[in-house]
Amino acid sequence: MNLKRLLIERMENRILVGTTMFLATMVLVGWVAINEQGRMASFQRQHLARSIEKGAELFANNCAECHGENGLGSGRAPALNNPHLFGHDFLAPIASDIAALETAQAEIETLRARLAGDTSGLTSTEIADLEAQLAAFEEQYGEDPVAAIQEQIAAKEAERQALVSQMQIAIDRGYDPNQPSRLNDVGWGGTLDAFVLTTLVSGRPVSGSYWPEPMPAWSQTAGGPLRQDQLEDLTNYIMNWGRNRAWTLEDLLAVQQFAKIPSEGGGPEGESVAPEVSDIQVADVANQRAVIGETIARVLAELEAVTGDPNNGQTLYNGALACSACHGNASVAPPTEGTFTRAEETRIQDPALQGYTARQYLVESILVPNAYIAPGYPANAMPQNFGERLDLQTLADLIAYLESHDEPDPMAN
Secondary structure (H helix, E strand, O other), X not given: OHHHHHOOOOHHHHHHHHHHHHHHHHHHHHHHHHHHHXXXXXXXXXXXXXXXXXXXXXHHHHOHHHHOOOOOOOOOOOOOOOOOOOOOOOXXXXXXXXXXXXXXXXXXXXXXXXHHOOOOOOOHHXXXXXXXXXXXXXXXXXXXXXXXXXXHHHHHHHHHHHHHHHOHHHHHOOOOOOOOOHHHHHOOOOOHHHHHHHHHHHOEHHHHHOOOOOEOOOEHHHOOOEOHHHHHHHHHHHHHOOOOOOOOHHHHHHOOOOOOOHHHOOOOOOOOOXXXXXXXXXXXXXXXXXXXXXXXXXXHHHHOOOOOOHHHHHHHHHOOOOOHHHHOOOOXXXXXXXXXXXXXXXXXXXXXHOOOOHHHHHHHHHHOOOOOOOOOOOOOOXXXXXXXXXXXXHHHHHHHHXXXXXXXXXXXX
């Protein structure tokens, strides 16, 4: 009898209860689905916040002594908490205004030339439209819009010069207002967080020639003390200095020391091996193929007279040039192991590289990395300015080191 009372006797009631339960379940599933994105975003924010906290502790214990307690730099190392590292251009708004004024001036001069020239091929409507456009410029800038625009350009130039004058303290500490991006200075084609992480991984062994002491490699894989997750925490902490930040002139002037370009001391000596092919981007490769071919042929001929030192090449690869940071685990670039074997047995078998030698491929890959993109890897991952940064001996050392990797290719099927 008690069991019978627990059951729903009438079929209509059973259907009603089942329908209600089904709808309730659907509402619950829908609510979870609607809020899942927000829940995951909240989880990611919390995870990032914990990572930044860990990174702050690591920075205080390992980095602050050289880079400054607040990351503003010292006589021992450059600032990391600064607009130059994050690529903020203080002069960009003024440059944009000047460009807009120059465009307007060019349009006015074009309109005047068309109206003053032969208008027989124009309809009355087209002439009226040209006159209306010119009248609009005159209404905006005055009776002589070109003269007014030139005055505004002069005022903007004066504003720019005044702003540069206000930056003098920063300029004295190594800042160049015309080169506001650290990544552009070093020819880095990847993201800023990747640049920071790879620098932490490999350090800068040759920086001791232009800083009091070289930056060590911090990754355990390079002989340093920190795990990969700790390096990522440090990177997140450094990146947090620029996250959603509106950089001010006061921020710039607070920086105690800006980064030094290696060529100021300690960089490879001698003339650049191939500056004419530096910064050739993916879109330019087809148009610049003749220049690339002639340049690589010249460099190959010059390399014949140079003996490369594979030991120094290894030092550069793992240190100053930080090649191993991307090639070490094959996540961003092909692995170092089997480089020469891969070039000889796989790369130059590609029809796109018909007629190449393995050495030719290696030289081109260093000097013009976008000329041939290895399958499965992104363009612009390598610095684009090795043609300017390397001299012939340094390139020969690198090639000698890479040619020593003639072991079996781990990427071969």
